[in-house]
Amino acid sequence: MDYRQSPNLSLRTKVSSDRLEVSLEEDDLGEPQNDEIVVRVEASPVNPSDLGLIFGAADPRRAIVKEAGGRRRLVIPLDERQAGAMAARRDLSLCPGLEGAGTVVDASKRHEALIGRTVAIFGGGMYSRFRRISVDDCLLYPEGTAPASCASSFVNPLTVLGFLETMRDEGHKALVHTAAASNLGQMLVKVCLADGIDLISIVRSPEQARLLEAIGAKHVLNSKDEGFRGRLKDLVRETGATLGFDAIGGGPLACDILTAMERAFTPKTFSMYGSVVNKQVYVYGMLDSKTIEIRRTVGAAWGVGGWLMMNRMAALGSARVDKLKQRVVREIDTSFRSNFNATIGLEDMVDPELVIKMIGLETGAKYLLDPSLNGPRP
Amino acid sequence: MDYRQSPNLSLRTKVSSDRLEVSLEEDDLGEPQNDEIVVRVEASPVNPSDLGLIFGAADPRRAIVKEAGGRRRLVIPLDERQAGAMAARRDLSLCPGLEGAGTVVDASKRHEALIGRTVAIFGGGMYSRFRRISVDDCLLYPEGTAPASCASSFVNPLTVLGFLETMRDEGHKALVHTAAASNLGQMLVKVCLADGIDLISIVRSPEQARLLEAIGAKHVLNSKDEGFRGRLKDLVRETGATLGFDAIGGGPLACDILTAMERAFTPKTFSMYGSVVNKQVYVYGMLDSKTIEIRRTVGAAWGVGGWLMMNRMAALGSARVDKLKQRVVREIDTSFRSNFNATIGLEDMVDPELVIKMIGLETGAKYLLDPSLNGPRP
Numbered sequence: 001m002d003y004r005q006s007p008n009l010s011l012r013t014k015v016s017s018d019r020l021e022v023s024l025e026e027d028d029l030g031e032p033q034n035d036e037i038v039v040r041v042e043a044s045p046v047n048p049s050d051l052g053l054i055f056g057a058a059d060p061r062r063a064i065v066k067e068a069g070g071r072r073r074l075v076i077p078l079d080e081r082q083a084g085a086m087a088a089r090r091d092l093s094l095c096p097g098l099e100g101a102g103t104v105v106d107a108s109k110r111h112e113a114l115i116g117r118t119v120a121i122f123g124g125g126m127y128s129r130f131r132r133i134s135v136d137d138c139l140l141y142p143e144g145t146a147p148a149s150c151a152s153s154f155v156n157p158l159t160v161l162g163f164l165e166t167m168r169d170e171g172h173k174a175l176v177h178t179a180a181a182s183n184l185g186q187m188l189v190k191v192c193l194a195d196g197i198d199l200i201s202i203v204r205s206p207e208q209a210r211l212l213e214a215i216g217a218k219h220v221l222n223s224k225d226e227g228f229r230g231r232l233k234d235l236v237r238e239t240g241a242t243l244g245f246d247a248i249g250g251g252p253l254a255c256d257i258l259t260a261m262e263r264a265f266t267p268k269t270f271s272m273y274g275s276v277v278n279k280q281v282y283v284y285g286m287l288d289s290k291t292i293e294i295r296r297t298v299g300a301a302w303g304v305g306g307w308l309m310m311n312r313m314a315a316l317g318s319a320r321v322d323k324l325k326q327r328v329v330r331e332i333d334t335s336f337r338s339n340f341n342a343t344i345g346l347e348d349m350v351d352p353e354l355v356i357k358m359i360g361l362e363t364g365a366k367y368l369l370d371p372s373l374n375g376p377r378p
Numbered sequence: 379m380d381y382r383q384s385p386n387l388s389l390r391t392k393v394s395s396d397r398l399e400v401s402l403e404e405d406d407l408g409e410p411q412n413d414e415i416v417v418r419v420e421a422s423p424v425n426p427s428d429l430g431l432i433f434g435a436a437d438p439r440r441a442i443v444k445e446a447g448g449r450r451r452l453v454i455p456l457d458e459r460q461a462g463a464m465a466a467r468r469d470l471s472l473c474p475g476l477e478g479a480g481t482v483v484d485a486s487k488r489h490e491a492l493i494g495r496t497v498a499i500f501g502g503g504m505y506s507r508f509r510r511i512s513v514d515d516c517l518l519y520p521e522g523t524a525p526a527s528c529a530s531s532f533v534n535p536l537t538v539l540g541f542l543e544t545m546r547d548e549g550h551k552a553l554v555h556t557a558a559a560s561n562l563g564q565m566l567v568k569v570c571l572a573d574g575i576d577l578i579s580i581v582r583s584p585e586q587a588r589l590l591e592a593i594g595a596k597h598v599l600n601s602k603d604e605g606f607r608g609r610l611k612d613l614v615r616e617t618g619a620t621l622g623f624d625a626i627g628g629g630p631l632a633c634d635i636l637t638a639m640e641r642a643f644t645p646k647t648f649s650m651y652g653s654v655v656n657k658q659v660y661v662y663g664m665l666d667s668k669t670i671e672i673r674r675t676v677g678a679a680w681g682v683g684g685w686l687m688m689n690r691m692a693a694l695g696s697a698r699v700d701k702l703k704q705r706v707v708r709e710i711d712t713s714f715r716s717n718f719n720a721t722i723g724l725e726d727m728v729d730p731e732l733v734i735k736m737i738g739l740e741t742g743a744k745y746l747l748d749p750s751l752n753g754p755r756p
Contacts, residue, residue, distance in 0.1 A: 049650070052650060053650050056650075088644060088648050089648045089650075092648055094648075249674065250674075266466060270466050270467045270470055270472075272427070272430065272431050272434075272467075273686055273688070273689075276689055276692070280683075286674060289674050290674075291671045291672060291673050291674075292671075292672040292673075292674075293669045293670075293671060293672075294669060294670040294671075294672065294682070295669050295670075296627065296628075296664060296667050296668075296669075296670075298684065299684065300684045300685075300686040300689065301684055301686065301689055302683055302684045303681055303682070303683030303684070304672070304681070304682050304683065305658075305680055305681030305682065305683070306676065306677065306678045306679055306680045306681070307678075308651055308678040308679065310651070311651075311654055311678065311679055314654070
């Protein structure tokens, strides 16, 4: 399909005073200027953060399907609290899709050589048939690379590599990771194995533990097992892990990790202030949006904080980030390989049944969106 | 009283399997060696952290007074949980008293010139008639300085100055402080005024607010007032305060501060991740030992952590710490002046009524212990 012959189509999410609407909208893409190219988007992962932007504080189980002009849209009524929580985005028509990949179909004069090549993009608005974007937001892959294989080149890979940069910059030598059977968790296992870094992976089921052990994970704990806290303490002492990355947030898990670290490094000579060893857990996700609970069992030298990949990359600076990106390109089929349960089309994103299924997915399961598909998936 | 003519007397706290005992014990001080001096302790503040070491997880309201050999001691029965929480100090006879001041009464050969001088000491074990200690742990005051006026030369003053070092080192420019009517809070008001730093002081009563305003505090908020959160947000925006120091810990206050900061610095262009401004609250006290509650209203760039003066001073290094100490000596009668409600003797520390009164004291009220007093206070 030539992008000039018909209007572009993209997914939109918009909050008004009493509803959130998810719809497909036509727009005019415009011509590529200066350093811009036009990409036919063929693969974009549906990450938890994408679902977060699409539905925000709304409850998709209350979605009503409406049809107009042959197009379906979802309308979700909002109560006052929900509308208030999304006041900052009121009346903005937002196109979700943090990252993706596709084929260059047009370019400004100076980038014409890129036409036909596969690029991965990190620039938002990827749930769209076509995307006009600066080459600075793209990562060029070798000729013939399938877009599906490099659709997740940024969010998960740069988060994993960012964890290791933070670890080194802040003087830690080993890691604890939660919700560790996710695509991201599997990447972290592979990268830590390659780099010789000790990693303690915390999961929530025996199946998840087996999945990680099958790819070589050395230290896997199920937080539902009896004796979990004691075993975590022992592994922390053995590995020297004083830094944790937590995808969950809500509840006591971050505190449990800090407490295990505090117990592992309790000084031999009594001090009422406990260990002087610096212990940190970064919360980088919101699988549970409830309150993060920190009990005072963590000693005096502890920290909990937010960790956002984009902020961390900005702090690292472009030279260091470029090195990380080149590693992603080299290892996209190995360390940074993503697994998807199914490929869906743009129309599937306004199918309430499928949406509810995606949101309820277990860790490690994920959909891939191909906006170039016509109609819903077969 | 010459310390050689009778045994030394000190307060002791000791945990066994089912009880905590607070008693007065005699010991032999020994001769000053190498770089040591002997100080007659004449003033030592009863800080919350001192009460924390003395009573730990025990409940002083359950204290039983016992007498033996003409000396009274407190015996507090412990349940399993309480005993477990203090397992690390079991059977250790600990002498409390983090800091204090007194007169040098003896010294090793090389420090004989110090005899008769007033020194402040930071070395623990100050609830003792005499203290043998290295000169490195002492701060020499001008001749004639009253020990009571420099008894609190370390814990509060170095915490206040440490806050400002952390502020500068971590790139913040203004501060939020809680439980701000404390002795420490008053010092912080004075130092921030002197140094031209904007400070938002959070208190819990109109009396506390008036107390701070009387010494020149510009921005005082009562957390019990209606509209507190909104006013905090406005003041944060006005001052640019992105760093908080919280003495309380338990409950939602640290999160309320971070949330106000997040709202004050919400970007004009919508981002689902909120502000990129780094927001930090350090918890440096435990006025409330309950769970610290962090709701997910804090955006992505936030941190909560423990802040301990001793750890921070160790990180600063001795050259920077020496500069801070010299400022304390210069300003001990102005910025770092402490107020005490009453002076008590060693025997008063085993008076259950007085102990319960001390523990229940309102912010800003504090006792001064003079171990050189004979018998309980008049």
